[in-house]
Amino acid sequence: MRKNSFFSVSKLILLVIISLISNNLLAQQQQNMSNSRNEFWRNVQFGGGVGLSLGTGYTNISIAPSAIYNFNEYVALGLGAQYTYIKQRNYYASNLYGGSLIALFNPIQEIQLSAELEELRVNVNLNGSNSNSQDYWNTGLFLGAGYRTGNVTMGARYNVLNDTNNIYGSAFMPFVRFYF
Incomplete structure (x- = not known):
């Protein structure tokens, strides 16, 4: 039983880490896209x-x-x-x-x-x-x-x-x- 709960906790921790990394990468990508859009509109008259x-x-x-x-x-x-x-x-x-x-x-x-x-x-x-x-x-x-x-x-x-x-x-x- 202990072995299964160790694997379950490990999977949960791994999922949380992957989720945090992917959210951080997504936020950076959205920020870069937002900066690109803002840069575009700065050049429009x-x-x-x-x-x-x-x-x-x-x-x-x-x-x-x-x-x-x-x-x-x-x-x-x-x-x-x-x-x-x-x-x-x-x-x-x-x-x-x-x-x-x-x-x-x-x-x-x-x-x-x-x-x-x-x-x-x-x-x-x-x-x-x-x-x-x-x-x-x-x-x-x-x-x-x-x-x-x-x-x-x-x-x-x-x-x-x-x-x-x-x-x-x-x-x-x-x-x-x-x-x-």
Whole structure:
């Protein structure tokens, strides 16, 4: 009998030791995963841009949120979304929505170079009539440069895919970008 109880106590002690070791290893693994997640989010910045243009019979409202991941102090990649409403009284109303891929390069702290691939769905209603409406996709590839100070970059970008059917009035566009 004593031999069986010795083995039972030994098994119990062995189980307790294995359990404590495995719990300690699991806690370290969870802590490492938590640190990795925290490190990831420390490198993410949110921002984008907003726009408002009003004139006699003209309205342009735009919102473009985005998020970037900073790989280091020089390179960041991200995603963006965009919605724009444009209306020219007695002529047309338009809704534009879509997304973009963003690449930022900062050769020095004050200069930011950018490339942005944008895909927008364009819905245009001409003369207030549904029979004159148009729906199509528009692709833009913008290359830009800007002056960066703190969380703000001001500059200009150029749509290298610009053609006569483009939704923008010009291939050259100024911008202001914010990331926090």
